[in-house]
Amino acid sequence: MGEEAQSSLDSIWESKDPIFADKELLDIEHIPDEDRIIGREDEISDLANGIHPAIRGGKPRNTLIYGKTGTGKSLVAKHVTRSAEAFAQEQGTRLQRAYIDCTQATTETQVVIKLARAFNDPDETDISVPLSGLSTNAYYDRLWRVLDARHDVVIIILDEVDKLQENNVLMQLSRAGEAGKLDTCKVGILAISNKISFKDSLDERVLSSLQEREFIFPPYDANQLREIMRHRKDAFHEGVLTDDAIPLAAAFAAQEHGDARKALDILRNAGELAKDDGDDLVREEHVRNAREKADVDRFSKLLQDQPTQSKAAVYALSLIADAKNDEEFATREIYERYEQLTERLDIDALSQRRLADRLNEQAFLDILGVTDRVGRGRGKGMTNFYYLLEDPGVVQTAIESDQRFSESE
Numbered sequence: 001m002g003e004e005a006q007s008s009l010d011s012i013w014e015s016k017d018p019i020f021a022d023k024e025l026l027d028i029e030h031i032p033d034e035d036r037i038i039g040r041e042d043e044i045s046d047l048a049n050g051i052h053p054a055i056r057g058g059k060p061r062n063t064l065i066y067g068k069t070g071t072g073k074s075l076v077a078k079h080v081t082r083s084a085e086a087f088a089q090e091q092g093t094r095l096q097r098a099y100i101d102c103t104q105a106t107t108e109t110q111v112v113i114k115l116a117r118a119f120n121d122p123d124e125t126d127i128s129v130p131l132s133g134l135s136t137n138a139y140y141d142r143l144w145r146v147l148d149a150r151h152d153v154v155i156i157i158l159d160e161v162d163k164l165q166e167n168n169v170l171m172q173l174s175r176a177g178e179a180g181k182l183d184t185c186k187v188g189i190l191a192i193s194n195k196i197s198f199k200d201s202l203d204e205r206v207l208s209s210l211q212e213r214e215f216i217f218p219p220y221d222a223n224q225l226r227e228i229m230r231h232r233k234d235a236f237h238e239g240v241l242t243d244d245a246i247p248l249a250a251a252f253a254a255q256e257h258g259d260a261r262k263a264l265d266i267l268r269n270a271g272e273l274a275k276d277d278g279d280d281l282v283r284e285e286h287v288r289n290a291r292e293k294a295d296v297d298r299f300s301k302l303l304q305d306q307p308t309q310s311k312a313a314v315y316a317l318s319l320i321a322d323a324k325n326d327e328e329f330a331t332r333e334i335y336e337r338y339e340q341l342t343e344r345l346d347i348d349a350l351s352q353r354r355l356a357d358r359l360n361e362q363a364f365l366d367i368l369g370v371t372d373r374v375g376r377g378r379g380k381g382m383t384n385f386y387y388l389l390e391d392p393g394v395v396q397t398a399i400e401s402d403q404r405f406s407e408s409e
């Protein structure tokens with residue numbers, strides 16, 4: 001390595017980011033301070049009122065929160081519980097909260113392990129919670145012991161709760177006190193879901209204990225989305241955002257359904273595209289291109305852990321959706337396209353019944369949509385029809401990032 005190469009790198013390392021001053025402010029995981037949270041004053045105070053007893057060690061009310069994606073459900077739940085935890089500690093109450101993303105912990109045992117580990121401190125309790133190897137009951141037993149040993153009250157946030165495969169865990173957690181599992185510790189649950197139909201899958205008793213309170217978060221309008229973005233403007237260097245950038249990103253996100261996540265994603269992507277272009281301004285065209293990138297990124301994330309067969313099923317659906325005017329397709333139609341695709345991809349074709357299982361799994365994961373209605377043709381009973389939730393172009397671009405698919409064309 002010559003010195004020259006080294007010094008040319010130095011100039012890159014030394015240079016400042018021309019676009020972003022504090023990009024973290026636009027990260028989805030980032031929990032903004034209260035003064036950057038827009039239009040959720042009522043939801044924040046309603047939730048805080050339900051949690052209020054916990055500050056002095058009483059039982060917080062179990063709450064169900066519904067609303068479409070990007071309407072601030074997780075943000076409000078995290079913000080309020082973080083604040084409660086800090087305030088309670090000052091009062092000498094041992095309050096702790098735990099956040100579980102149920103898309104990551106989908107089984108009863110996984111949830112109980114995560115909770116027991118989150119609430120435990122083995123040095124203090126002398127209780128160990130191994131990552132595997134115990135029965136579900138044994139994990140519950142350790143969870144209850146940990147809770148009584150270390151906490152006066154805990155708040156458990158179960159985000160995307162409809163992704164749980166087993167609802168028994170909701171029963172156990174929401175009724176732990178009444179069922180005599182705990183001596184002193186109180187448990188409150190905040191269950192969050194995008195699906196109002198989630199309630200239909202719950203046992204009456206679980207529902208009545210979970211639903212002591214229920215909130216529905218409405219979508220944001222374009223003004224609120226603009227405000228949300230303006231309050232994160234300092235993510236960019238001064239003067240970098242052109243006047244059109246925020247209103248256009250807000251208009252795109254409002255068209256979706258008032259999704260703040262989408263708005264912030266578009267804004268961050270627009271900044272990245274400007275940087276890649278070597279431009280020192282974020283312009284309208286960057287925002288337009290960022291919109292498509294945000295859709296593809298979101299969809300790629302949904303698909304990232306899916307096996308090739310499942311991607312092939314969705315890809316086949318996108319190919320017929322592209323070619324035909326219909327929006328919904330029966331398994332049989334998708335199957336024909338899928339079979340041709342498996343030949344091209346050089347993978348085994350599943351049976352039509354197994355393909356239908358894959359499609360149903362994808363529908364459960366919100367990768368595509370499903371309806372059941374009477375099938376076409378004579379003598380047909382009820383049958384499932386599948387449809388894309390995104391543009392076929394977006395779906396294809398996302399799947400083609402897997403080389404197998406892009407090379408097969």
Ligand SMILES: Nc1ncnc2c1ncn2[C@@H]1O[C@H](COP(=O)(O)OP(=O)(O)OP(=O)(O)O)[C@@H](O)[C@H]1O
Pocket residue numbers: 027028029030031032036037038039040067068069070071072073074075076193194228260261264
């Ligand atoms: N009222 C708001 N003010 C400021 N930022 C917000 C607001 N609502 C949402 N956001 C931001 O939008 C993003 C998405 O919000 P959040 O994760 O809370 O949505 P959600 O309703 O839980 O969506 P999902 O159901 O997809 O998890 C986060 O980065 C969050 O900081």
